[in-house]
Amino acid sequence: MVTTQDGARSSGLSERIAGRALLFVALTGVGVAVYAVSVVVLGPQVPVHGAFAVLVGGAMAAVLLLARDTAQRGVDWLLYGDRRAPERAVLRVGRRAESAADPSGPVDALVETLAAALRLSYAEVVLDAGPADCRVGIPTSRVSEIPLVSQGRRLGTLRAGRRGEPLSRPDLQVLAGVAPQLAAAAETVRLQASLARARERVVRAREEERRRLRRDLHDVLGPALAGVGLGLDAARSRAARDPAGADALIVQVQDEVRECVGEIRKIIEGLRPPVLDDRGLLGALQQHADLLTTRAPALRVEVAGAVPPGLPAAVEVVAYLIGQEAVTNAVRHAAAGRVTVTLTPEDGDLLLEVRDDGRGLPADPGGGVGLGSMRERAEEIGGSLAVGPGPDGGTRVAARLPLRAAVAVS
Structure with missing residues (x-):
């Protein structure tokens, strides 16, 4: 019985034998052609003997060497594609990315182009956020993996292989050169999907x-x-x-x-909460903090930071509602004695951070209504929300709300 791995090795051996056979046939054909031309053209006119015969033999050897190199490159291209010219493979993938008609499927187009350029038996992009649904071929016995990183954040893995043999160093160089383009395409698809979901939620x-x-x-x-x-x-x-x-x-x-x-x-x-028009974002959060501390004298809630001028209305409302919900959760569910709310403008975003000294998140926080509501509010204006343990214990809620993207929503 032949196992999958044995079959893959046999297939790879067959490819190498086929490559040598093609090279032998090509060289034989060139040698016969050169000899026939020499006999037909030079035979009747110039007697080939002595030093001239050596000269003709040397010329024929040079032609055969040149033909061998050319034939070897042709056979390698037929079997392995552009691995000897990594820049050509990267260029092909880049052109395919630019000409992709469907903006939602550039990853599929890039994977198909990469597999064709390198004659790969298997190529697949696996995203950490879920299956990318862009695979060519079936996994081989030896698979190489290249991480896909965009803006310092790992998005997934590029997996590739060729039947019967591991990928060579030139192959891996090509994959490493293409990985940033694949990561950018995957990030584009993720952002488009997130934007579509946000628009749907807004509607x-x-x-x-x-x-x-x-x-x-x-x-x-x-x-x-x-x-x-x-x-x-x-x-x-x-x-x-x-x-x-x-x-x-x-x-x-x-x-x-x-x-x-x-x-x-x-x-x-x-x-729209009228307190925002009366006191602004910082004042509204401080008023909510004062209300909680009035009801619980042992509680301390500090509100600090700065708000950029011309704050979009959508960001103001979302930041207030998220901050209000986070502070309330810290007091009601985490039994916090101290809560700190900080607003910081940073690189065109407004950062809202709420920290408490409570008992922290449960082992399985699940998808509570409060957390889900805060996350949806942030994503509706193109932002994000992160909830986790604080550096000194307790819980940390951090929302990043983009100011430019929220102008259109406002």
């Missing part, structure tokens, strides 16, 4: 907000305003014959109007 949240507004206006304000209208009609009809009764109805209608104003304020506060 969904907008539709949910519209439904909520419609429900509040229809179910709460609609009947209340209708009651106000009926009360005014009743007061008007009573005014002439029963002024005291009409006055009592007007007082009742005034109370109903005040209730309507209160409902309108609730709706407005649901759209």
